[in-house]
Amino acid sequence: MLVEGYQKLHPLSSSPAVVMEQAEQVKQSFLDFMKQKPSFSPTWSPAGEASSALSKSSSSVVMSSDENLHHDAHQAHSSSNPCESSSESRPVLKAHDYIGLEEVSSASSSVNENDSTSDVEDTDLRLGLGPLKDDRSTWRRVPLLELELLEPKDKATSTAQGSQHASASVPTSSGAVPPPKNGIKRAFGEALGEAKPGVNMASSAFMQSGQSEHQHSAFLSSWPPSKVDGIYAKMGGKMSMDEPEMYGSALAEPPPAKDQVVGWPPIRSYRKNTLAVTHSQPAVDGEGISAVYVKVNMDGIPIGRKVDLNVYRSYESLLTALEEMFYSPSNGNCKHFLRNGVFVLTYEDKEGDWMLVGDVPWGMFVNTVRRLRIVRGSEATGLGPAR
């Protein structure tokens, strides 16, 4: 798949500056290589081709699942950016790329002036977020910060507004600029100063913009679901091929709490499995998706506990678990203090009444219970017939 021309590049040399330079050459060659392939056209081509190019292009941005969205986005917004600049000249595009050696054209930046008010979809593009159905044009994430990374000579014209394409441009450690690292630093410093107004705009923009939750629910729900499923599928497939669940003693699947992203939040699977076992006492096999969490207090014990009612399938298992949890000989308990009447389990229902546990079917009980209390048998009068 590789073109032979690139083989003439030297192998590693020892000096770091030379190495960096060669690294730049390599990247430049990569860019050229990418240009040759028709499917790898740069992202800055007019909207029509943008979408397909986007996913394959080597430049910044985006998850492939967002292609279509971007296509629409580009078409909808004529002012949005880079399209114009790209139409000016292809070679200029190279410059936009942060690897390019030439300066970034200022035209693109000025064109993008108004982008700070442009829409959400652009920003989605950049962040790889899912399609936002709402038209919250005030939601501006960003990218006002992008352009600060231009070469020093361009800072006069550049501002902090940027499209995602400008974001790809960065002052590069080109061979032309001596000590490349210093070059970058200088550019950063100067550009940062330049970018301050932009940054302020950005932050004020954030203040004005809409809710984050909305964004995020969209984010999560559309977070490449195909990826997630795919990963699960692949792993499931793999697992069926090897020795299945050798490791399973009571490896219950922890409830997929708030989100469905694989491996997030980053808690070791060992820990997840451990907790699922320890704190869901009877062996769990496919408990409900959500947990019904109620507080349990016992007379004479100042500290309460919380139990997840969905873990238990019946009153029996609930009673057993509570007996284990609250067993304390100091209170004169025997092991089955709930069953022999020394203590009685009561619950507060949705109306605030305290009732004896056990009268209604389990499912109804789980739906109406708000909290539980273990009271002494002698005090549980007037609550209805004892079981």
Place this chain on the structure above:
Amino acid sequence: MKRKAAEEEQETQVDFKATLVVSKCKCPTGEDESPSKVSPLLPLSDDLMEHVLKFITDHKDRNTVSLVCKAWNALEASGRQRVFVGNCYAVSAQRVAQRFPRLKSLSLKGKPRFADFDLVPRNWGAFVLPWINVLSESHPFLEELRLKRMTLADDCLELIASAFPQLKALVLTSCDGFSTDGLASIAANCRHLRHLELTENILNHKSGAWLRAFPVSCTSLVSLDFEDLDHDDIDFEALEGLISQCNNLRTLKLNRAVSLLQLQLLLAKCPQLIELGTGSFSPGVSREEQAKLGDCFGKCSQLRTLSGFWVVAPGHLSVIHPLCSNLVSLNLSYSPICDGELSDLVSQCPKIQKLWLMDTVEDKGLEAVALSCKELRDLRVYPDHTRQGQGVSEEGFIHIAEGCPNLRAILYFCNQMTNAAVDVMARNCTDLESFRLCIMEPAKPDHTTNAPMDEGFGAIVRHCKALRRLSLSGWLTDKAFEYIGQHAKKLERLSVAFAGESDVGLQHVLRGCLSLKKLEIRDSPFGDMALLSGLHRYESMRSLWMSSCSVTITGCQWLAHHKPRLNVEVIQKRDKDNSTLVDSVYVYRSVAGHRGDRPSFVMAL
């Protein structure tokens, strides 16, 4: 004697370096170690160097020494006893065996860290057996084996047991593939076993009978940690017998099956413990029993580290109060205690340095911690597994930041965070070496200003000059990466998820963070350009992991072609519509070439 030699060594190193600068060191190229042969330019004889080198034990120092010249390389290699291999595929077992003939202790790490979070498919690799096969022939006197994130089966454990009769320590962390049968063979055959530590492994808990496999005469155990094991049938008598015989026992970490009363029985037999894992700390006992337990704990005057607490019967945490004044490390991360119990506890622990909690203690609990634990160095707050509770927020974070200025490491799982709170921590806890903040909703902004979390993390890298480890979360633009690249000069490990906007972000980091060793990225919009911007960096790093990013197969092939000394491994789903995106790419330096045990889904480029 030691001091004198160390001083000597320092002086001679200084002298030697001076000499080196002036003249080129002409060392004999042969690897022969005959002590009589002295290079004309070396002011030190090999004998003396060997002696001096014995005092250099840190592996990084020894690596540096071995780079000075070939003579020193050979000398150092012939004397090195502890070898640490950070990536088991970076070097072949044969090479290690050849280079270090006197090897006594080997530490190996296998899978990329994201394997802990199910991001690496099973059967990826990191098999221990090839190493054991080689070492069993060349180093039968191996004494210590420490493995992390590797896969080993029972037959491997049996081989270890039979091939290394002098084995003194076996430490398995986050490994998988074995069962309690393998442990039984270790217990039975390693007569000199001192340390058997299993931490967070995924194993098959067949039965508790393995404890019986220890020889009746076993007295050598110094540390026994089997917290991982989940079998129901623990052989308590065997355990009790073992404990009473091993008078040198310093570390004992029990699994969930051990109840509170059983713990009391065991503690009575080994009051000299320094570290204890308490088992389930339940079911509850009567007041009198609690008092007796308290006395029992009080007798363990050397106890400094406590962990376990898998269940914790309500109200029973008070039995450890007699110990608290000396306690240095407390791991309550598996017990869903509330703030009341916690504040009672920590108010008596002024010396505590390491505290791991579950977020059921909420912000009030953290406030109590901040009030009492001024020496706190390492704090972790884990989320409750059901995540139905309120958890912790930026309030608790600020309490800790203001109350515990000596903080070196923090891991904080929270539902919401603000830049201002992170800024407070950055300004107060300037000694931070490890900052891991996990806002549990991916890409969530600062919840009061709706701004990205750039400024907060920027403040951290700016003020905490000693920062070596950083994990990012929340909504982050390229600005955050710019800050990191600019300021985090000592950063060695960076973990990125759902962050960044464009390739520029990653470029900042790869260019700016000169000490970077491990970089792991998931679900971030970095593509081929970003990957290639680090072309000149990857050989000085241990590894790079990128999954669910925008990297294409072409980029990876480029990287592989131009850096032949890197291993580029790609996992790509076969039937994705038309995309050339790879699912994950793992790049690491290696002198062993591509690994031969790749599963079918891993492509080596």
